[in-house]
Amino acid sequence: xxxxxxxxxxxxxxxxxxxxxxxxxxxxxxxxxxxxxxxxxxxxxxxxxxxxxxxxxxxxxxxxxxxxxxxxxxxxxxxxxxxxxxxxxxxxxxxxxxxxxxxxxxxxxxxxxxxxxxxxxxxxxxxxxxxxxxxxxxxxxxxxxxxxxxxxxxxxxxxxxxxxxxxxxxxxxxxxxxxxxxxxxxxxxxxxxxxxxxxxxxxxxxxxxxxxxxxxxxxxxxxxxxxxxxxxxxxxxxxxxxxxxxxxxxxxxxxxxxxxxxxxxxxxxxxxxxxxxxxxxxxxxxxxxxxxxxxxxxxxxxxxxxxxxxxxxxxxx
Amino acid sequence: xxxxxxxxxxxxxxxxxxxxxxxxxxxxxxxxxxxxxxxxxxxxxxxxxxxxxxxxxxxxxxxxxxxxxxxxxxxxxxxxxxxxxxxxxxxxxxxxxxxxxxxxxxxxxxxxxxxxxxxxxxxxxxxxxxxxxxxxxxxxxxxxxxxxxxxxxxxxxxxxxxxxxxxxxxxxxxxxxxxxxxxxxxxxxxxxxxxxxxxxxxxxxxxxxxxxxxxxxxxxxxxxxxxxxxxxxxxxxxxxxxxxxxxxxxxxxxxxxxxxxxxxxxxxxxxxxxxxxxxxx
Numbered sequence: 266x267x268x269x270x271x272x273x274x275x276x277x278x279x280x281x282x283x284x285x286x287x288x289x290x291x292x293x294x295x296x297x298x299x300x301x302x303x304x305x306x307x308x309x310x311x312x313x314x315x316x317x318x319x320x321x322x323x324x325x326x327x328x329x330x331x332x333x334x335x336x337x338x339x340x341x342x343x344x345x346x347x348x349x350x351x352x353x354x355x356x357x358x359x360x361x362x363x364x365x366x367x368x369x370x371x372x373x374x375x376x377x378x379x380x381x382x383x384x385x386x387x388x389x390x391x392x393x394x395x396x397x398x399x400x401x402x403x404x405x406x407x408x409x410x411x412x413x414x415x416x417x418x419x420x421x422x423x424x425x426x427x428x429x430x431x432x433x434x435x436x437x438x439x440x441x442x443x444x445x446x447x448x449x450x451x452x453x454x455x456x457x458x459x460x461x462x463x464x465x466x467x468x469x470x471x472x473x474x475x476x477x478x479x480x481x482x483x484x485x486x487x488x489x490x491x492x493x494x495x496x497x498x499x500x501x502x503x504x505x506x507x508x509x510x511x512x513x514x515x516x517x518x519x520x521x522x523x524x525x526x527x528x529x530x531x532x533x534x535x536x537x538x539x540x541x542x543x544x545x546x547x548x549x550x551x552x553x554x555x556x557x558x559x560x561x562x563x564x565x566x567x568x569x570x571x572x573x574x575x576x577x578x579x580x581x582x
Numbered sequence: 583x584x585x586x587x588x589x590x591x592x593x594x595x596x597x598x599x600x601x602x603x604x605x606x607x608x609x610x611x612x613x614x615x616x617x618x619x620x621x622x623x624x625x626x627x628x629x630x631x632x633x634x635x636x637x638x639x640x641x642x643x644x645x646x647x648x649x650x651x652x653x654x655x656x657x658x659x660x661x662x663x664x665x666x667x668x669x670x671x672x673x674x675x676x677x678x679x680x681x682x683x684x685x686x687x688x689x690x691x692x693x694x695x696x697x698x699x700x701x702x703x704x705x706x707x708x709x710x711x712x713x714x715x716x717x718x719x720x721x722x723x724x725x726x727x728x729x730x731x732x733x734x735x736x737x738x739x740x741x742x743x744x745x746x747x748x749x750x751x752x753x754x755x756x757x758x759x760x761x762x763x764x765x766x767x768x769x770x771x772x773x774x775x776x777x778x779x780x781x782x783x784x785x786x787x788x789x790x791x792x793x794x795x796x797x798x799x800x801x802x803x804x805x806x807x808x809x810x811x812x813x814x815x816x817x818x819x820x821x822x823x824x825x826x827x828x829x830x831x832x833x834x835x836x837x838x839x840x841x842x843x844x845x846x847x848x849x850x851x852x853x854x855x856x857x858x859x860x861x862x863x
Contacts, residue, residue: 296718317718318718320714320749322745323741323744323745323748325738325741325744325745327703327704327707327737327738327741328707328710328738328741328742328745329707330707331704331705331706331707331708331710331711331738331742332707332708332710332711332714332742332745333711334697334707334708334711335647335697335707335708335709335710335711335712335713335714335715336711336712336714336715337711337715338638338639338640338645338696338697338708338711338712338715339639339640339641339711339712339715339716339718339719339721340639340641340715340719341715341718343711358701358704359704359707359738361701362698362699362700362701362704363697363698363704363707363708366687366688366689366698367687367688367689367697367698368688368689369697
């Protein structure tokens with residue numbers, strides 16, 4: 266079995282910052298906006314190098330989304346930055362009307378998604394953002410898994426003409442994808458070949474899925490792990506090809522089980538190849554205060570939970 | 583020198599368009615549309631520097647953003663009569679498969695529209711973005727926006743108003759349609775806003791009034807003055823005092839026609855008060 270290892274941990278938001286910095290040097294149309302969270306979004310380097318292309322909006326996210334939409338009318342490619350909660354739910358109508366419905370080329374970049382704001386508690390966490398954004402017609406939804414992939418995704422979305430929601434986290438997580446990877450929107454990445462069960466995961470849960478597959482391998486279970494970095498458009502073929510072989514699937518995400526990756530996968534399976542599925546996701550709940558690691562354990566978003574879900578789904582095949 | 587008679591004739595024709603469009607589908611917003619007819623005609627016929635044709639980026643020309651999208655009938659009529667799309671298309675207003683949606687949108691690809699509006703309070707933010715893009719592009723053309731007075735009750739406006747002066751967005755002229763009416767009654771009855779002038783001034787804007795907001799010469803004079811005040815480090819606000827329902831006596835000075843269509847008799851009466859000038863579509 267192919268195994269994945271890492272030598273370094275780094276936060277995905279720093280991948281965003283690095284990608285944005287590179288865009289600042291290579292794409293003169295890229296501009297950045299921030300609602301008083303420059304440090305949290307790791308935008309410092311871009312701002313230092315391109316002060317005229319940065320807009321400090323202040324604590325006014327609705328205005329930020331409108332200004333971003335307006336900047337596209339002049340050929341700019343705006344990247345907005347704030348926490349995921351304030352990037353989506355707080356400004357849903359602004360995104361809906363001025364960006365999505367108007368078809369504007371805005372990149373909504375959202376940090377501290379899921380439970381990763383930890384100790385700040387539920388007001389600063391969000392477990393509904395994937396659902397909110399994927400329901401908007403025309404919106405691309407991306408949730409990369411590590412520093413390198415977040416950097417690659419940040420760079421790639423500048424070349425895509427249309428609204429994109431790019432979601433990443435706060436804590437340091439293992440880097441296990443190559444630095445020189447090519448990021449293709451909507452193209453899932455298979456990490457391990459397997460025959461007994463398909464595990465599709467997104468964001469920080471991809472590493473947990475790989476850890477789970479290693480443990481399962483030792484227990485004699487062959488798991489195929491697929492990284493769904495793009496939730497919309499969903500790589501339906503990658504999922505259907507895999508379950509045709511394994512005939513059962515576990516989905517894993519740091520999000521409510523309602524409206525997230527799991528539901529998107531379930532729709533595809535229901536339409537094309539009804540398949541037993543288990544959901545690793547939160548169970549329609551708000552988060553709470555705690556360290557991110559404690560919260561991931563409490564809400565069952567880790568390798569152990571994935572292993573248990575696999576053992577359960579194998580009995581339902 | 584603008585030919586005032588031509589502009590007046592066009593305005594009369596636009597009024598006919600508005601009530602015919604709304605009457606045909608028995609829905610839409612004639613009151614605010616009629617109140618802004620002179621403003622739109624002045625803007626598109628005299629004030630804005632426009633390129634031939636239409637492109638979404640609008641680089642190298644003045645731009646206009648309608649924030650209170652429900653007055654789409656006047657916007658559509660003036661766009662069509664300014665050459666953005668065939669006048670006959672006004673026949674399709676609010677009908678299935680039309681580019682003339684109830685509220686304006688880019689979604690259907692109607693030339694002249696660069697942003698969707700309808701959900702209120704978002705237009706000034708968009709105008710600010712477009713104005714800042716112009717500065718980045720070294721494009722010294724202006725950005726105009728129009729907002730309802732009732733619309734100022736939406737908080738996002740005040741985020742934008744604060745930002746505009748703080749960031750010295752001085753290539754923007756935001757006009758407030760001060761008709762003092764909204765759906766449920768007068769703005770003073772629904773949610774009194776006090777002095778809008780004082781509020782904008784407190785936020786660091788240059789403010790000027792056009793007292794006769796339904797008089798073309800006054801509008802041209804006031805807007806040219808507004809234009810002369812751009813480029814001085816401050817955004818410019820024009821308080822355009824209009825009469826909702828202007829030009830049709832029974833629709834004037836009331837909120838009753840904010841979102842109500844005339845019946846057959848009322849249409850006939852409204853048209854008789856605004857005789858055909860340039861030809862109906």
